[in-house]
Amino acid sequence: MGKTKTCQSCGMPMAKESDFGTEKNGSKSDDYCTYCYQNGAFTEPVITIDEMAEKGGAIMSQMYGIPHENAKNFAREQLGCLKRWAGREILFCESCGMPLMRDEDCGTENDGSKSTKYCIHCYMNGKFTEPNLTKDAAVEKYAPMMASHLNMPLDKAKEMVAHYISTLPRWQK
Ligand SMILES: [Zn+2]
Numbered sequence: 384m385g386k387t388k389t390c391q392s393c394g395m396p397m398a399k400e401s402d403f404g405t406e407k408n409g410s411k412s413d414d415y416c417t418y419c420y421q422n423g424a425f426t427e428p429v430i431t432i433d434e435m436a437e438k439g440g441a442i443m444s445q446m447y448g449i450p451h452e453n454a455k456n457f458a459r460e461q462l463g464c465l466k467r468w469a470g471r472e473i474l475f476c477e478s479c480g481m482p483l484m485r486d487e488d489c490g491t492e493n494d495g496s497k498s499t500k501y502c503i504h505c506y507m508n509g510k511f512t513e514p515n516l517t518k519d520a521a522v523e524k525y526a527p528m529m530a531s532h533l534n535m536p537l538d539k540a541k542e543m544v545a546h547y548i549s550t551l552p553r554w555q556k
């Protein structure tokens with residue numbers, strides 16, 4: 384309970400009850416946010432992933448000083464992992480947020496089975512690879528990668544990473 388879910392159409396984190404869309408019978412949707420989904424239907428049923436990435440990218444570009452083209456491509460990568468666009472729900476690493484697209488991306492449990500929660504970089508043989516990593520240290524670690532990947536200012540990258548990882552279960556109190 385109280386676990387943040389991600390809208391499987393736009394990628395918005397949904398924490399409060401009012402963030403969730405609604406089904407035909409008035410119950411809350413499990414998968415989609417209130418902006419994307421109401422009364423059991425998408426609010427924009429014909430929107431394409433590129434149009435969605437264009438919108439999301441424009442917002443990110445403005446908020447975080449990311450060059451527009453980079454923001455759009457990044458948004459498209461993220462959207463491509465969501466149920467509405469991928470056709471199935473792809474899990475994200477609950478520590479770093481990396482999508483667990485393929486089996487090789489998944490971490491391993493003690494018995495050698497694949498983790499369904501964490502990626503191979505964060506979790507091996509049933510343990511975190513960096514068990515003492517704090518949320519702040521994780522921001523310091525991931526922000527420079529994000530900054531160079533998206534060609535954005537480092538302080539903005541820190542803001543974005545801090546905001547993003549606080550939605551991941553490992554960092555939620
Ligand atoms: Zn949404």
Ligand SMILES: [Zn+2]
Pocket residue numbers: 476477478479480481501502503504505506
């Ligand atoms: Zn990870």
